[in-house]
Amino acid sequence: MVKKNQESSKPEQSLRRGDVVRFSYGMRFVTGVVLEDRGPLGTNKETTYLIEFPPSKHDSDLFHIELPAKDLEKLSSAVEAK
């Protein structure tokens, strides 16, 4: 019997605009908000999301990053975050 590859069978999480997510940024984790589903633009056609985030607690500027779904941990949904 062929053993199923659990990693590849894991469904890609779907995120929506306004969802709050956490991701690794250098040696720490930061929290950001999903701005846009950019479509399957990842190296293996993974869905990529545009995220806006403050680089640190002391920054008023907001940074932007495009990350594949697998690198994002959803903390709260758009509706909950309101």
Add this chain to the structure above:
Amino acid sequence: MPSTSLDRWNAERSTALDEIENAHAMVGGTERGRRFATQQINFAYAALLSSQFQGFCRDLHTECVNHIVSLAFPNLQPIARTEFLWNRSLGRGNPNPGAIGTDFKRLGIDFWDEVYLQDMRNQRRRELLEELLVWRNAIAHQDFDSVAPNGNPILHLSAVRGWRSALNALARSFDQTMCQYLQSLLGANPW
């Protein structure tokens, strides 16, 4: 094999543009009324063509960044991604040739030089892109001095079709240019 960005240009983006073409064909009515309605549709067609091409260029840039960054150490990847995205022109303004060249140049390529090497007709296609953007700005700001100094702006469907044909060819050349560049940079076909 094309990039996902080119696939999207040829599929969903093309479908959206076809819908405007269909709307143009379906406009009926009297001669004068029809002329006014089709003129507005041609304006909408030009504006949509510009925004869809901007979307394609932005998609292709993201796709290329994803391939380049994937070879970096995992902890470095998000930092590199943020740097490549910082102040990206294609995320804000029109897809003018200068903005396209600047954004892709940050990936280490003399973009337009390489695009011309793909096909010398791309020089003329770049001029057509610039022409489209002059019209796009005139339409968006309802200021037609730059395209009709005499005050009677008329945009023919054939002109928009010509721009679309040029952008189709440019999209293919952009895709091939970046495919070859990433292949030499990364040692494998990106798509």
